[in-house]
Every structure is written in C-alpha cells, then in structure tokens.
Amino acid sequence: MGALISTVVLGMITMLLGVMEKKKWILPVVIIGLIISFGINFTEWNKYHHYFNEMMIVDNFSVAFNGVLIFTSALVFMFSGNYYRSVDRPLEDIYSLMIFALSGAIVMTSFSNLVMLFLGIEILSISMYILAGSKKFDLASNEAAMKYFLTGSFATGFLLFGIALIYGSTGSFNLHEIAAYTTQNKELLPAYFSVGIILVMIGLSFKLAVAPFHFWAPDVYHGSPTLITAYMATVVKIAGIAAFYKLFDICFSNVSGIWVKTLLIFSVATIFVGNLAGLYQNNMKRLLAYSSIAHAGYMIMGIVAINKTSAGALLLYSVSYSIVTIAAFGVIILVREIRQNDDIETFNGLARTNPYMAFTLTIAMLSLTGIPPLAGFAAKYYIFTSAMENGYLWLVILALIGSAISAVYYFKVIIAMYMKSGNWPAIPGTRIYRIQLVALTVLTLILGLVPSLLLII
Amino acid sequence: MEQTINIIPIQYYMLLCTLLFVIGVAGVLIKRNALVIFMSIEIMLNSVNLLLVAFSVYHNDPAGQIFVFFVMIVAAAEVAVGLALVVMVYRHTHSIDIDFLNKLKW
Numbered sequence: 001m002g003a004l005i006s007t008v009v010l011g012m013i014t015m016l017l018g019v020m021e022k023k024k025w026i027l028p029v030v031i032i033g034l035i036i037s038f039g040i041n042f043t044e045w046n047k048y049h050h051y052f053n054e055m056m057i058v059d060n061f062s063v064a065f066n067g068v069l070i071f072t073s074a075l076v077f078m079f080s081g082n083y084y085r086s087v088d089r090p091l092e093d094i095y096s097l098m099i100f101a102l103s104g105a106i107v108m109t110s111f112s113n114l115v116m117l118f119l120g121i122e123i124l125s126i127s128m129y130i131l132a133g134s135k136k137f138d139l140a141s142n143e144a145a146m147k148y149f150l151t152g153s154f155a156t157g158f159l160l161f162g163i164a165l166i167y168g169s170t171g172s173f174n175l176h177e178i179a180a181y182t183t184q185n186k187e188l189l190p191a192y193f194s195v196g197i198i199l200v201m202i203g204l205s206f207k208l209a210v211a212p213f214h215f216w217a218p219d220v221y222h223g224s225p226t227l228i229t230a231y232m233a234t235v236v237k238i239a240g241i242a243a244f245y246k247l248f249d250i251c252f253s254n255v256s257g258i259w260v261k262t263l264l265i266f267s268v269a270t271i272f273v274g275n276l277a278g279l280y281q282n283n284m285k286r287l288l289a290y291s292s293i294a295h296a297g298y299m300i301m302g303i304v305a306i307n308k309t310s311a312g313a314l315l316l317y318s319v320s321y322s323i324v325t326i327a328a329f330g331v332i333i334l335v336r337e338i339r340q341n342d343d344i345e346t347f348n349g350l351a352r353t354n355p356y357m358a359f360t361l362t363i364a365m366l367s368l369t370g371i372p373p374l375a376g377f378a379a380k381y382y383i384f385t386s387a388m389e390n391g392y393l394w395l396v397i398l399a400l401i402g403s404a405i406s407a408v409y410y411f412k413v414i415i416a417m418y419m420k421s422g423n424w425p426a427i428p429g430t431r432i433y434r435i436q437l438v439a440l441t442v443l444t445l446i447l448g449l450v451p452s453l454l455l456i457i
Numbered sequence: 458m459e460q461t462i463n464i465i466p467i468q469y470y471m472l473l474c475t476l477l478f479v480i481g482v483a484g485v486l487i488k489r490n491a492l493v494i495f496m497s498i499e500i501m502l503n504s505v506n507l508l509l510v511a512f513s514v515y516h517n518d519p520a521g522q523i524f525v526f527f528v529m530i531v532a533a534a535e536v537a538v539g540l541a542l543v544v545m546v547y548r549h550t551h552s553i554d555i556d557f558l559n560k561l562k563w
Contacts, residue, residue, distance in 0.1 A: 157501035168512035
C-alpha cells in the first residue's frame with residue numbers, strides 16, 4: 001500500500017513540476033521518487049496487511065512483484081532522458097502517465113477483490129492507450145494507439161462480463177469469499193460460472209497478448225514510441241502475469257478442472273505462434289514483440305502448473321525477462337535515433353562500430369533464448385521444473401522445441417551484428433548510456449549465476 | 458424490487474444481457490467506423506451493467522450496484538481517451554474508417 005500511495009503522489013508531483021516548468025528537475029525527481037517508493041514497498045515485507053474492507057491485500061507476493069515493477073520502470077526512466085533529449089518541453093504528461101500506469105500495475109499485484117482487479121487493469125490500460133499515441137504527429141503511433149485502444153476496451157468487455165457471471169453464481173466479488181463458496185458448494189455451481197471463468201481468462205489474455213488473442217501486439221509494439229514499447233513489453237506484461245497468477249491461485253485453484261485445459265492450449269499456442277511468427281520478422285521491434293508473446297506463453301506455464309514453487313519461478317522469470325528486454329530496447333533506441341530505422345539490416349556490422357552495444361544486445365538475445373549461464377536459462381529452468389513436478393512433461397518438451405525455434409531468430413540478430421558488414425558510421429553514445437548498458441549486462445549474468453536470490457516468495 | 462425479480466426470473470435478465478453483449482461483440486467485429494465501434498463497446502459494457510444490477514437484486518447484495526458505478530466511471534474515462542484518439546487519427550487520414558489504419562502490417 002505504501003508503494004501505491006508513494007507512486008500516485010510521485011505522479012502528482014511530476015505534474016506539478018511540469019506546471020512550474022522545471023524541465024531539469026523532473027527526471028531526477030522521478031528517479032529519486034521511484035527509489036524511495038521501492039524502499040517504502042519493502043517495509044511491508046513479511047507483514048500481511050489488508051485495506052479498504054479487504055479490497056486490497058498486501059502480502060509477500062505483491063511486495064515482491066511491486067519491487068520488480070518499480071525497479072523495471074526506474075530502468076525505463078533511465079533511458080528516457082536520452083530518448084527525449086531533443087524535445088523542448090518539460091514532458092510532465094508522459095512521465096506522469098507512465099507513473100500512473102505503474103500505480104495501476106501495483107493495484108493489479110495487490111488486489112483481493114474483482115473490483116480492484118478491474119480498476120487496476122483500467123488505470124494501467126487507459127494510461128498506456130495515451131502513451132502509445134504520444135508521438136502525436138506520427139501516423140504509425142496514432143494507428144498503434146487506436147488499435148491498442150479498440151482491442152483493449154473490447155477485452156475489458158469480456159473481462160467485465162466474466163466478472164458479472166462469477167458474481168452472479170457466487171454472490172461476492174471478494175476472492176477469498178468466492179474461493180470459500182466454490183469449495184463448499186462445488187455441486188451447486190451453475191454452468192455460467194465456468195463461462196465466467198473462461199471469459200475472465202480471455203479478457204486477461206487479451207491484455208497479456210496470449211495467443212489466440214495476440215494479434216494486436218506486433219502492430220502496437222511496432223507503432224508506439226520505442227521507449228513506450230519497452231515499458232509495454234515489461235511493466236504491463238509483468239503486472240498482467242502477476243494479476244493472472246494471483247486471481248487463479250487464490251480464487252479458482254480449487255475449480256481447476258474448468259480452466260486448466262483451456263489454459264494449456266493457450267500456453268502451447270502462444271509459445272508456437274510467438275516463435276514461428278518471429279522467424280519471419282525483419283524489424284527489431286516486431287521481433288521483440290513476437291518474442292514477448294512467446295515469453296508470455298512460458299510464463300503461462302507457471303500458472304497452468306500452480307504449486308508452491310511457481311510464484312518464485314514467475315518472479316525470477318519476470319525479472320530476467322524485463323532486464324534483458326530493456327537492455328535490448330536501450331540499444332534499439334540508440335540505433336534507431338541515429339540511423340532512423342529499426343530493421344535488422346540496420347544492425348549489420350554493429351560489432352565493429354560499437355562493440356559495447358553489440359555485446360549488450362548479444363547477451364540480451366542469448367538470455368532470451370535461454371543459454372546458460374545467463375538469467376534467461378535460470379528462469380526457464382525453474383518454470384520448467386515447476387511444470388514437471390505437476391506432471392506436464394509433454395508441455396515442457398513442447399516448450400523446449402519452442403525455445404529451439406526461437407534461437408533461430410535471436411541468432412539472426414547476432415549474425416547481423418558480427419558476421420555481416422554494414423557501411424554505417426559509429427553511433428555516438430554518452431558515457432552514462434554505456435554504464436547503463438554494462439550494468440544491465442552484469443545484472444543478467446548475476447541473476448543467471450545466483451538465481452536463488454529471487455526465489456524468496 | 459425483489460417482487461419484480463420474482464415475477465421475471467433471473468434467466469430472462471441473463472438472456473437479455475447476453476443478447477445485448479453479442480450485439481456489441483458483433484458490432485465491434487463487423488463495423489468499420491470507429492465511432493460505431495465505440496458505440497458497440499458501450500453496448501457491451503452496458504449489458505454488463507444491467508446484468509450486475511439484476512444479480513445484485515437477486516442476491517440481495519448492494520456490492521453489484523456499486524460495481525456498476527465503477528464501470529460507468531471507467532467507461533466514461535475510456536470514451537474520453539478514445540474520442541481524443543479518433544480526433545488525432547482524423548487529422549491525419551481525414552477519415553474515421555479503421556480500414557485506413559493499415560500502415561503497420563507484417
């Protein structure tokens with residue numbers, strides 16, 4: 001709860017600074033504020049609080065995921081100073097919307113009532129619709145915002161209809177009361193309760209870009225400003241998966257017969273659609289969009305096989321995924337800014353002109369493939385063992401085939417950078433930028449070597 | 458109110474709401490005009506509101522009616538953003554037909 005209050009206050013302070021035209025202060029204030037709310041968040045560790053008549057419950061799961069969300073947004077903000085350096089206005093609107101989206105994400109990790117789930121998703125989504133269209137004079141950005149908005153609000157309709165049906169069959173919005181009702185009256189549950197669960201699942205899958213509801217993601221990721229794409233691919237996805245996990249763990253785990261098969265199909269479909277479509281991409285942002293779809297599929301595996309270890313495995317997965325994704329987008333932002341293009345051919349010969357950036361991108365791609373000893377390998381290892389413990393050996397085998405396919409397109413980028421020669425001049429990068437990229441690479445390595453640091457919940 | 462819900466069974470409300478919801482979904486999938494799509498999304502959300510109120514009376518529990526207020530507020534915020542986006546797109550393409558939005562494809 002401290003994290004929620006502090007981020008909302010930070011968003012308002014950012015807006016005030018914008019009104020006072022303190023252009024130079026905004027970014028430092030935002031980053032310091034995020035560090036403070038990161039600290040405040042962890043004061044609630046190991047304390048079980050509930051607020052607003054049990055509408056929100058802050059437990060270790062939500063504290064851990066809030067920490068990841070705040071950390072990830074801070075990483076994105078680190079790159080924003082460079083990204084917006086040619087813009088001449090305070091940019092308080094974009095920064096405060098990003099912070100408000102973060103507060104929505106924090107609501108999504110600590111809800112314990114379907115009302116708060118809905119509000120959290122909407123606070124996050126409505127901010128993201130505006131951010132996707134924040135490059136006002138670029139038609140691609142407009143189109144991305146429009147597509148995101150239409151699919152997002154369509155999905156909200158499904159989510160709400162599902163919530164209404166669940167309310168109708170159990171008589172409550174509270175997750176714990178629903179769970180208690182369903183265990184006591186398992187035989188009395190009407191058929192539309194199952195329909196409700198499936199509709200809620202479809203609504204959340206739309207938001208998470210899980211196949212077969214993923215079709216909006218590549219277009220939106222491609223058209224949005226690159227910094228916002230990085231935010232979307234990390235914060236929105238982590239918040240979505242945390243909400244998905246929390247809802248199905250607390251509320252529906254005792255009626256798992258209804259939804260496990262559907263979710264299994266979603267998971268396999270997502271892994272294969274993401275990885276197979278990724279093979280045909282020659283644009284980096286679209287490639288990372290399909291990669292994020294595929295990774296959503298792996299994370300869904302952790303929900304299919306819910307047991308004691310899957311929360312920790314999901315946490316590790318989301319941290320490792322978001323760190324390497326932000327590193328990759330950090331490189332793309334620089335390359336795109338100088339070369340005005342983000343096709344894979346633009347990266348030809350990058351290793352010769354900018355070895356640091358090429359190395360960072362290589363580590364990111366290897367970690368996304370899941371090569372040991374990087375963070376991506378450790379994350380996949382824990383997710384897959386957690387699925388094996390629940391007896392889903394065939395699912396793990398399919399996921400491994402999916403990872404093998406994904407290696408082809410991740411290596412395409414590495415080959416472009418190291419094997420092919422391009423006649424581009426070197427990209428000038430500031431020293432701070434270089435330090436950020438190196439720090440992200442080091443974090444990827446550390447997480448790969450000692451993943452048990454994050455298996456605490 | 459409770460007498461009314463006894464005269465008209467809850468199944469009738471569910472049927473009506475499902476019909477409205479399906480009309481909304483069909484509108485979103487078939488229509489190409491952005492404003493008509495917004496209207497269809499509103500029909501979807503309002504069918505949910507009707508369903509929630511009906512269930513709320515059926516269970517004799519006010520929580521469902523409070524939820525309707527939240528849905529209304531969020532729908533209003535969403536439409537505000539959506540109309541702003543439509544204006545932004547119209548300035549570029551001079552049309553609100555979503556088929557004009559085909560620049561991003563693979």
